[in-house]
Amino acid sequence: MKLYSFPGAPNPRRVLIFAAEKDLALEVVNVDLPGREIKQPEFLKKNPSGKIPVLELDDGRCIAESVAISRYLESLVPEPNLFGMDAYETAVIEMQHRFIEFELNMQIGFAWVHGPIVAKMGLIEPIEEMRRRGDAGARSYYKRLNRELETRDYVAGDRFTIADITALCMIDFASAMVNLKPDETLDALWRWHARVSERPAVANQAGMS
Template sequence: MKLYDYSGAPNPRRVKIFAAEKGIDLELVHCDLTKREHKAPDFLRKNPSGKIPVLELDDGRCIPESVAICRYLEVIEPEPNLFGRDAFEQGHIEARNRQMEFEFWREISISWINGPIVAAMGLIEPIPEAKAQSDERTHQYFDRLDKEFADQEFVAGERFTIADITLLTGVDFAASLVGLKPAEGLDNLARWYKQVSSRPSCQSTNSAPGARS
């Protein structure tokens, strides 16, 4: 199986961590976003949305979207389980993962789009006010996470799941490319980060500085 990837991009990294946890080897295919290879006709036939990651199966069929790819990998390699073993756990992990995406990643994305790196690309006109607001909301979310981790070891309970992968990749992306790190003194969040980021799957896929020094 081939995974269309770009080093440092958080969504492909989610899949790489997930696959590493499963012991699944993926052939990484570099898709140069700076050269807009993800918008080329050949790539758009694999994913009409023109985004990475894309998983290409041995028969040529393609699956886009990181969580969709992870669900496919979970079916072909059920253990270790990362999406939930029973009805409640599946629902709970799904809910927590969506919260990480829609509440945390959303704010990071707004700050990224309106930040200096994207501005230098000349693709859009940044809105400083939008970045200031999303920066503030990101720090508020860090505070919320710190409170949550006072009572639980991982994002969705007492074991490592897809929700932890989503949060970790978001934290690392925010720290390395958006300039948003958790404030000092958020000890529960720091404990979780140290524990999760030390996993071999997370270390082997990390091409950027961590969220905490």
């Protein structure tokens, strides 16, 4: 199976970590992201959203969206389980994962899209108020996550799951590229960050720096 990716990009990194946790080898195909290869008709046939990651199966069928791809991989290789073992745990992981996707990723996305790096690409007219709101929203979520991680070791409970992968990839991206590194005083968040980062599957799939 091929994974269309770009070195260090946060969403492909989510899938690469997920696959590595399952010891599943994917053939990585790096796209020309700056050259906008993913907006060309040939790539849009693989993912009409024009984004990476995309998983291409050996028969040419494609799956986009990191969670959809991860669910596919979990079905192929159920262990170690990363989406939940029973009805309650599965629901809690889904709940925490959705909090992160809607309340953290989206805020980081606003701060990124309306920030200086994307502005230099000249693709959209940045709106400073959107950048500021994204920044404030992400920082507020960091504080909430820190409070929650004072009571448990992982984002969705007492073990590593897909929710940790998503949170880590987005926080690393925000720290490196969006000037949104969590405050040093958020001790529980940083302890969790160290705990998760030292996992071989995570350490071997570096983010952007």
